[in-house]
Amino acid sequence: MKILAVNSSPRTGSLSKTEIMLKHLVNGMREAGAEVEVTELRKKTIHNCIGCYTCWTKTPGVCIHKDDMSRELYPKWLESDLVVYATPLYHFLMNAAMKTFIERTFPVLQPFVITRGERTYHPMRKKHPRMVILSVAGFPEMSVFDELSHWANSVYGKHGLVVAQIYRPMAEALLVPSLAKKAKEVFEATTQAGREIVTNMAVSGETMERITQPIVKNMALSLNMTNLMWKTCIAEGVTPKEFEEKGLIPRPDSVKTFMIILSMGFKPEASSGVKASIQFNLSGDEGGSCHFRIENGKIEAVSGPAEKPDLTIDSPFDLWMDIITGKADGEQMFMKQRYKASGDLSLLTRMNRFFGK
C-alpha cells in the first residue's frame, strides 16, 4: 500500500503535536508493510487555487500553477492508495495550509454536474485516494472536532473515502513530564491505529478510545497551570517556544499555585531519608502561610502554618517567586537579609537539591 502523509503544521519538533502524533501513526503503517512518504507543507510552495477553471477546460486535469503541488505533490497524491491529512485544529477546522492543499486537488474532478438522490456532485477524472484525517487540538473536549468531522463526513464520507478520523484533544499536554505514562498509551495506540489502517482499513473502537482517553486527572489544576504558563510568557515577553528553550517555569501567582508548583518540582530521589517540615510565611498582597511535609521521598503541601516546622522562611511573596523561578539567587538574598530563615538552616542550603525545575 502506498501512502502519502501530508502534515500541515507550521511547527516542528517537540512543539508540534501534529508531527508527533503523525510520526506514531506512520510508524505503525510502516510496521504493517505500507510504503509511506511524509511531506511537510511548511517546506513547500503551494499557491491558492485562483478559480480559473483552466484545469477543467484548457488543460484538463492540469493546474495552471507551476509550484510544488503541480510538480510534485499532486502526482504523488494521485498515485497513493491512501492519504493522511494531518492538521492542527485551527478555528475548529483544518488549518489554511491544509485547506489550500485540498483545494488544489480540484483537477481530479470533471466539470460536469450529476445528481444522485438529493445531492449534486462532479464525477472524478481519476481515482480519488482514500483518506485518514488526523488532527490535534488545544482544548480538552472531543466536541472541538465536531465541525472538522462533519466536514469530512459530508464531503468525502458519503463517497466512502474516509477510512478513519483520529482526533486528539488537549494535545499540548502530551509532552508534560508528569503525564508521560498516559501520553505513552496515547502514542502506542496511535501506532496501533497505523497498523490497523493498513491491515483492516479501519481503526477499532478500543484503539480509538485509547487515543482519545483523558490524560489529566485534575482538569481544573491543569487549566490553572496552562494559564500560569501564558501569564509567565506575557510577563517575560517570550513565546511558548522561547519559554521551552529558556527552561522557564510558570511563575506562581498565589500561595495555592506556589504550593502546587513547588510540589511539582520536588525530586524524591534527592530527598530520600529526609524527614522535615518547611514552613513559608509569605508577605504581600498574594501572601499567606503554607508548609511542606517531606518524608520517605514524598512531599505534601498544606495550607497554613505547621505545628513544629523544622525550618521557617519569612519572605516577601514576590522575592520567593523570583528565587524559585531562577530570577534571584536564594543564597545572595539570604546574605542580604532580604528574607529570614529560622530553625534547621542546613535544610535551607539543601533546598536546591530537593527541588528541581
Ligand SMILES: Cc1cc2nc3c(=O)[nH]c(=O)nc-3n(C[C@H](O)[C@H](O)[C@H](O)COP(=O)(O)O)c2cc1C
Ligand atoms: C491560529 C490557531 C487557532 C487555533 N484554534 C484552535 C481551536 O479552534 N480549538 C482548539 O482546541 N485549539 C486551537 N488551537 C490550538 C492548536 O490546535 C494546538 O496548539 C495544536 O497542538 C497545534 O498543533 P501543532 O502542535 O502541530 O502546532 C489553535 C491554535 C492556533 C495557533
